Amino acid sequence: MIALKNLTIGFGHELFSVHDFNFEIGRVYSILGRNGIGKSTLLRAIAGLNSPLKGSVLIENNDIVNMSGKAVAQKIAFVNSNPLGVSHLPVDEFLLLGRSNFTSIWGAYSKDDLDILAHTKMLFQIEHLGMKYTNQLSTGELQLCAIAKAFIQGSDMILLDEPTSALDYSNKRKIYDLLLRQASEYKKGIILTTHDIELAFKYAFKFLLINSRSKTLEKISSFSEAEKEFLI
Amino acid sequence: MKMSASHKTLFVISGVFLLILSCLGLVRGEVQTSLSDVQEAFFHYSDSDLRHIVIQEFRLPRVAMAIIAGASLSAAGMLMQTLFQNPLAGPYVLGINSGSSLLVALGTLSGISFFSTEVGVIGSALLGAFIFGVFILLSSVYLRNQISLLLFGIMLGSFVSAIITILQVTAHAQSLKAFTLWSMGSLQAVELRQIPLILVVFVIAIVLSFLIIKPLNILVLGEEAVKLMGYRVKRLRWMIVLITALFTGLVTAYCGPIAFVGLAIPNLSRILLKTQRHGVLLFANLLFGALFLVACDALIQLFSNSMLIPINGLTSLIGAPFVIFILIKKLK
Numbered sequence: 422m423i424a425l426k427n428l429t430i431g432f433g434h435e436l437f438s439v440h441d442f443n444f445e446i447g448r449v450y451s452i453l454g455r456n457g458i459g460k461s462t463l464l465r466a467i468a469g470l471n472s473p474l475k476g477s478v479l480i481e482n483n484d485i486v487n488m489s490g491k492a493v494a495q496k497i498a499f500v501n502s503n504p505l506g507v508s509h510l511p512v513d514e515f516l517l518l519g520r521s522n523f524t525s526i527w528g529a530y531s532k533d534d535l536d537i538l539a540h541t542k543m544l545f546q547i548e549h550l551g552m553k554y555t556n557q558l559s560t561g562e563l564q565l566c567a568i569a570k571a572f573i574q575g576s577d578m579i580l581l582d583e584p585t586s587a588l589d590y591s592n593k594r595k596i597y598d599l600l601l602r603q604a605s606e607y608k609k610g611i612i613l614t615t616h617d618i619e620l621a622f623k624y625a626f627k628f629l630l631i632n633s634r635s636k637t638l639e640k641i642s643s644f645s646e647a648e649k650e651f652l653i
Numbered sequence: 654m655k656m657s658a659s660h661k662t663l664f665v666i667s668g669v670f671l672l673i674l675s676c677l678g679l680v681r682g683e684v685q686t687s688l689s690d691v692q693e694a695f696f697h698y699s700d701s702d703l704r705h706i707v708i709q710e711f712r713l714p715r716v717a718m719a720i721i722a723g724a725s726l727s728a729a730g731m732l733m734q735t736l737f738q739n740p741l742a743g744p745y746v747l748g749i750n751s752g753s754s755l756l757v758a759l760g761t762l763s764g765i766s767f768f769s770t771e772v773g774v775i776g777s778a779l780l781g782a783f784i785f786g787v788f789i790l791l792s793s794v795y796l797r798n799q800i801s802l803l804l805f806g807i808m809l810g811s812f813v814s815a816i817i818t819i820l821q822v823t824a825h826a827q828s829l830k831a832f833t834l835w836s837m838g839s840l841q842a843v844e845l846r847q848i849p850l851i852l853v854v855f856v857i858a859i860v861l862s863f864l865i866i867k868p869l870n871i872l873v874l875g876e877e878a879v880k881l882m883g884y885r886v887k888r889l890r891w892m893i894v895l896i897t898a899l900f901t902g903l904v905t906a907y908c909g910p911i912a913f914v915g916l917a918i919p920n921l922s923r924i925l926l927k928t929q930r931h932g933v934l935l936f937a938n939l940l941f942g943a944l945f946l947v948a949c950d951a952l953i954q955l956f957s958n959s960m961l962i963p964i965n966g967l968t969s970l971i972g973a974p975f976v977i978f979i980l981i982k983k984l985k
Contacts, residue, residue: 470877490883499881507873508740510929518871521882527932528867554927 422446423467423497423578423610428476430459430466435474437636439463442629446577446610449600451621452638453614453647454631460614461502463631463638464580467612468499480578494522498574502582504567506556512566513538513551519573537573544599545569560587568596572603579603581613593617597624618647660926660933664940671720671944674951678716679708681954710845718843719950720943721855722904723914727942728862729900730915731922731934735872736790736893739799740923740979743916744782744901747806751813752785753778753905754836758817761832762824769831771847778906779854783898785809790894836909840950840964843907851903858899862935865892869931911946911965913972918942920979 428439436459444450444467454460466473469485478485480496498519507515517524520534530538542548545565555563564587571579581600585593601624603609615621622628622644630641630650641647679691684707694708730743744750756777760768767773789806796802817836821829843851868884876886904911922937923929949967956962 468881470880490880490885492883494881494883501877505875507929509923509927510873511927514929515874518874518878518882521867521871524867526867527863528870528930529932 422481423612424479424482425467426477426479428466428478429474430463431474432459432462432471435636436462437631437638439476439638442638444578444610444612446608447604449604449611449613449624449626450629451613451615451626452629452631453618453621453641453650455633455651458631458633460631461582464499464582464612464614468497468580469493470499491522494574494576496576496578498571498576498579500567500571500579500581500584502584502586504563506554506558506563508554508556510555511551512547512553512555512558515555515566516541516570516573519570520575522574537575541569541573544572546595561589561592564588565592565596572609577608578610578612581611583614583616585615585617590620593620597621601625618644618651622647660928660937663925664936667940667944671940671947674944674947675716675720677951678719678947678954679712681951682707682712683958711841714843714845714848715840715950716947717848718840718851718907719946721851722840722908722911723918723942723944723946724939725855725858725900725904725942726911726915727918727922727938727945728859728935729897731919731931731938732862732869732893732897732900733915734919735869735931736890736897737793737799737802738873738875739802740920740983741799741803741916741976742806743913743919744897745910745912745915746803746810747789748809748813749782749785749789749897749901750905750910751810752781752783752788753902754781754817754910755813756781756784757906758820758832758836762820762828764825764828769828775850775902775906779898779902782902782905783895786894786898786901790890840908840946842909847907851907854899854903858896858903859935859939861892861896861899863932865889865896866932866935869893870929873929909965912969913976914942914945914968917972917975918945920975 423444425439425442430436430438452460452463465471467478472486480488480493485493516538517530517534520530520537521528523534524530542551547565547569550558550562550566555566558566564584568581568584585596588596600611604611628641628647630639630647632639632650676688680686680688684704686704686708690704691708694705698705698709700706726744733742733744733747734740757774760773760777768777792805793802796805821832868879868889871879871882871884872889879886879889918941919938922934922941926933926937928934949964953962953964953967
């Protein structure tokens, strides 16, 4: 569980604040908001990549600033909005980097690691990509692989910054289905940001909106509430 | 560290070649010797036998230095390419060994006798490599473009050689001689008694490299990925610069500048092994680097009757076209 306490999010100047909010496992949270309002900044603050202006992020009641990088990595996986392909890096190897906290000091994989790899590739239907280099993938394939890598990491919470931005409609749906299933079946807490509002509201996500007038993060439950923010 | 069958085959073949060429290096030369002479020279050394002296005092240090220098420069190149996420990086092009040259020049040409001693020269070379490594690391923050970083390194090299030229003009004859001898650079400059110390630094650098294998593997995805997996990015960067300085400074101190090995071999290793697993890559770079320089040395010895090709000349002759090949592939 991740708790946000009196958080002020910003990058230099104040963007918005979160009074008190808990992210639970077993659910998918979708953060909505206009461009530049600070969705990514919020996600990055939760992942410990940059610190909030004020307040604290608690992971299972531990303040993230007091936790070691390793401890945070065990609890949180983060997927960037534009993962980059690397030459000479096969997909299998890329995915297994998600197991870094479990492999030996030389980075050797165990049978378990390889089983998890095979299972995850099956879930994401990317078995055929295994030997391809990551810089030869399409943007959509790469995004799929990056999400798969986060699952392989085995952390309770998975943060995804616009995970569907480069995907076509059917792949967007595939990802959303997969995320929901992962959350309920594997007891993961998933937080994502998205601009695909209409599609997202077809799913049983929890919705959070960064309100540009009140400059706060608020819970919403219907598409019409989101429309108010985006139609002005 | 599990290796695939194709990697193993490649390593075994390279290992065999390395062994053959090393033996060749010990046997061949103006003084006729055989493999049994080499064996004799190792286990029943007699200082009255010319063949034994030639093998132990001249050929063994040269071959050993070829192995160590080739392996060191390639490993350093691999580390720098991963650090800067730039396949065109290397200890020579980024001017790391210019740092060694500059400090050795300042030391020896200053006329202070300490800097002309063995410890003085090695110390200056290692320190110079480290200072320039840090310098390049700091500049890389502003030089995000891969080609600009490269140009920066080359300019740094030119700048340093200009300073050295000016220093040489003003230096005393005695210290000038000491420095010029050093700056010519060759695999032959090292003596047998120096090999243990060289080996110690070499092994330390290798052990340190193997300790950072895992964060290196993640570093190919960028520094943020390293941080997200719970590693300290700053510490990793410093570690890489330190290890690079050990490898490069060591080679520059004893052999002078040797170009392009540290750029070409790491690229070749990645192309041949099709992986970014640094455990395998490090091993490959050490092996292929050693093999490459021993082969270069064998080639030099082959022509040594008609002309003595400097090692730096030969590696540039082979390395520069290879770099152009990579550039063209990248720009396509």
